Amino acid sequence: MEKTRMISDLHDIYERWIDDIELDILLTKKCNLNCIHCFLDNKDGEMGIDTIRRIVSDEFFVLHSQNKKRVVNLSGGEIFMRKDIGEIFSLFRDLNVSVGCVSNGFYISDDSVELLEENHIDLSLSMDGVNEIHNYYRRNDISFNKLEYAIERLLKSKVRFGVVCSVSRINKDYIEEIIKYCINRKIRSIRFQVVKPEGNALAMQEDNLILDDSEKQELFEKLLHYCGKYVADINITGYGTFKSELREHGCKFGLKWGKTCHSNTTPWPKSFGIDTAGNIIQIHPFHSNEFWKIGHIDEGLFNVISRYYASDKHIALLTTLKETYEENILKSPEEFIFEDLYLEDKVAEKIASSCKR
Amino acid sequence: MAQYLLNELVKVEDNTLIMDGIEVFECNKDGLEMLKVMYDFTQQRKPFSLNDIMECLEIERTEDNVFAIQNTINYLRGCFIINEC
Ligand SMILES: C[S@@+](CC[C@H](N)C(=O)[O-])C[C@H]1O[C@@H](n2cnc3c(N)ncnc32)[C@H](O)[C@@H]1O
Ligand code: SF4
Numbered sequence: 457m458e459k460t461r462m463i464s465d466l467h468d469i470y471e472r473w474i475d476d477i478e479l480d481i482l483l484t485k486k487c488n489l490n491c492i493h494c495f496l497d498n499k500d501g502e503m504g505i506d507t508i509r510r511i512v513s514d515e516f517f518v519l520h521s522q523n524k525k526r527v528v529n530l531s532g533g534e535i536f537m538r539k540d541i542g543e544i545f546s547l548f549r550d551l552n553v554s555v556g557c558v559s560n561g562f563y564i565s566d567d568s569v570e571l572l573e574e575n576h577i578d579l580s581l582s583m584d585g586v587n588e589i590h591n592y593y594r595r596n597d598i599s600f601n602k603l604e605y606a607i608e609r610l611l612k613s614k615v616r617f618g619v620v621c622s623v624s625r626i627n628k629d630y631i632e633e634i635i636k637y638c639i640n641r642k643i644r645s646i647r648f649q650v651v652k653p654e655g656n657a658l659a660m661q662e663d664n665l666i667l668d669d670s671e672k673q674e675l676f677e678k679l680l681h682y683c684g685k686y687v688a689d690i691n692i693t694g695y696g697t698f699k700s701e702l703r704e705h706g707c708k709f710g711l712k713w714g715k716t717c718h719s720n721t722t723p724w725p726k727s728f729g730i731d732t733a734g735n736i737i738q739i740h741p742f743h744s745n746e747f748w749k750i751g752h753i754d755e756g757l758f759n760v761i762s763r764y765y766a767s768d769k770h771i772a773l774l775t776t777l778k779e780t781y782e783e784n785i786l787k788s789p790e791e792f793i794f795e796d797l798y799l800e801d802k803v804a805e806k807i808a809s810s811c812k813r
Numbered sequence: 814m815a816q817y818l819l820n821e822l823v824k825v826e827d828n829t830l831i832m833d834g835i836e837v838f839e840c841n842k843d844g845l846e847m848l849k850v851m852y853d854f855t856q857q858r859k860p861f862s863l864n865d866i867m868e869c870l871e872i873e874r875t876e877d878n879v880f881a882i883q884n885t886i887n888y889l890r891g892c893f894i895i896n897e898c
Contacts, residue, residue: 688881
């Protein structure tokens with residue numbers, strides 16, 4: 457009965473859900489660097505230009521992305537290593553969606569800035585610390601200089617850009633320093649994410665450099681504080697903790713949506729990824745666990761996403777998230793970091809078994 | 814231009830913003846003034862915009878000031894303290 461009601465509620469809100477969906481496209485795994493924290497387990501593979509053409513001509517964009525609200529993120533690897541990046545940008549320009557990309561800043565030049573400007577593409581530059589710490593992450597002596605050059609060049613342009621910082625025990629005590637550096641350079645947005653122990657970062661885990669739960673909690677509390685303290689200077693975003701999640705009434709994590717949510721938000725997932733081979737994956741394209749794959753671009757992006765919506769797998773995701781959330785709340789409400797639940801193999805297993813039930 | 818209303822569940826007690834019984838954050842003087850303006854608009858059932866806030870608070874329209882107010886609005890919206898209408 458519960459399930460029937462959920463399916464009917466999901467159908468009521470389908471249009472809004474599909475309108476809000478974001479896409480994360482992995483254009484290449486190739487990269488000029490080999491950072492200590494990089495989650496990519498190999499650096500081979502590039503998305504073919506035909507696959508990219510297939511994506512932009514899909515019904516998803518042609519019929520269902522008529523507003524600038526839709527967000528598409530182009531990621532890698534280092535996307536500026538692609539010789540055809542200009543052509544790729546222009547394919548996305550005409551879609552009437554808001555396009556962003558992530559880069560390590562090495563290839564920011566007059567030419568690449570012009571491409572970003574012409575095609576109205578937003579940019580996130582990775583910055584993991586000021587000077588040595590950034591270089592340590594990036595395993596070379598010149599990365600921070602390259603980044604400073606990129607920032608200077610971008611500030612003279614019309615490109616909207618911000619910074620993304622991956623946090624581990626190496627830089628966790630320098631968060632305010634990084635924020636202040638950005639404010640001084642007139643950078644208007646910074647996003648913090650926690651280093652996940654995957655790919656190269658598995659070695660960081662062995663060296664005890666990954667944040668534990670209480671450090672994550674501390675970081676999130678700090679971010680909440682800086683978010684308010686520097687609200688007039690910079691937009692700071694980070695991942696949610698139980699407290700901030702509560703503050704948002706469970707909406708952000710898809711626990712409440714539609715009629716049950718005071719702001720009428722939409723259910724999870726809020727985004728899908730496409731990997732270099734054209735697999736369509738829940739949330740983002742870096743996860744190699746087969747479970748999260750929901751189809752392939754050859755079947756049509758819109759078809760795959762719509763087929764997934766309100767399917768057994770989707771219902772199982774929503775119910776499992778809710779159950780796990782409730783279990784954890786009872787255990788240790790203050791320390792519970794919701795984000796950790798998601799995309800973990802154990803959650804995949806739990807959802808898979810609840811699908812079978 | 815986007816317009817907003819204050820969430821009905823928001824209250825301010827002793828400088829602390831409370832939503833639905835949960836203490837969200839403490840406000841400084843500027844924050845309190847801004848919330849007061851938002852509250853007044855909402856009481857009259859009049860959605861407010863960035864411009865309305867800047868006018869009521871008599872803030873000069875420099876690039877930095879516009880960013881500061883817009884970012885605060887986005888922040889409050891992110892916490893569902895205000896909702897876009
Ligand atoms: C994979 S990189 C691709 C873009 C580009 N090469 C760069 O480094 O900015 C995308 C973002 O993920 C971050 N990142 C890499 N490995 C990570 C990990 N294990 N956990 C969390 N973030 C990670 C990077 O610092 C970067 O900001
Ligand atoms: S984090 Fe980015 S720059 Fe570093 S190795 Fe990975 S893809 Fe390359």
